[in-house]
Amino acid sequence: MYVLGIESTAHTFGVGIVDENLNILANVNSTYVPQKGKGIHPREAAIHHSENASNVIKEALSKLNVSIKDIDAIAITLGPGLGPCLRTGATIARFLSLQYEKPLVPVNHAIAHLEIARYTCNEEDPLLVYIAGGNTIITTFVEGRYRIFGETQDIPLGNAVDYFGRMIGVGYPELINVEKLAMKGEKILDLPLVVKGQDVSYSGLITSALKLIKDGYKIEDVALSFIEYAYSMLCETVERAIVYTNKESIVLTGGTSRSIILKDKMEKLAKGQNVRFKVVPAEYAGDNGAMIALTGMLAFKCKVSIDPRKSYVKPMWRIDQVDIPWR
Ligand code: FE2
Secondary structure: OEEEEEEOOOOEEEEEEEEOOOOEEEEEEEEOOOOOOOOOOHHHHHHHHHHHHHHHHHHHHHHHOOOHHHOOEEEEEEEOOOHHHHHHHHHHHHHHHHHOOOOEEEEEHHHHHHHHHHHHHOOOOOEEEEEOOOOEEEEEEEOOEEEEEEEEOOOOHHHHHHHHHHHHOOOOOHHHHHHHHHHOOOOOOOOOOOEEOOEEOOHHHHHHHHHHHHOOOOHHHHHHHHHHHHHHHHHHHHHHHHHHHOOOEEEEEOHHHHOHHHHHHHHHHHHHHOOEEEEOOHHHOOOOHHHHHHHHHHHHHOOOOEOHHHOOOOOOOOHHHOOOOOO
């Protein structure tokens, strides 16, 4: 039995294929790279997706040497994400579902990041820290759903680092380049550390860091300070969450889990709390089709499906709105 999953929430159009034992048989992804110095333009990304969809689907199917007729269900991420990008993927998935008479399985993109991390890290019930350009969520599974134990109140961590990087002109990929610059810094300057209950907020931190650069402070010191404050805010809330939930492990997932400095901080935090620490493998850290197929298979086995005519996209779909029958 095969599930083909389609990812199209932001910059990546991806297709994964997973079998009933959750073996990942294909994971083909095509990523739109914005113009130099710019963020993702939703409509341009959507055009990229529609132009590349057919080749990505064909390449994924060719990995198994099967045709679309051999697929048992189509999984589609309906949100959260950018409207034009979501609609492009959903249109393709609805077409495949209706044309080839395959069930359509709705998948929450954020939950797919959590499930691929649990599966690849071999952790049954961790505290999950999902950090990316579009999300910053501390979560674990409680009574049928993933519950949120901390999130951003404004800009997600990945987006905050990328935006800061673009403003100071470090070039793509901003996360790696901002951290490289930070490693050359020597002094930590005063910046706002905004933790509200279990939530974090990054917009004031960005404004204040950019002001320090305007005021003539060394760019390396500002980068170091920005990174230290941004990551410390998250670590503080993660530490409280692990104590509160009493989980035995912390797992990082999402594109920003590629951060070298944050991994180091989280590892120390986990050690201090005497819990295991794992990070999703790099190939499944960013958006990818495999995670949609994997989560789609978990859902499909529990008979989750949706009428293609009612499969509306949900750009603001939260993880705590989704029932998880496979756990
Ligand atoms: Fe994502």
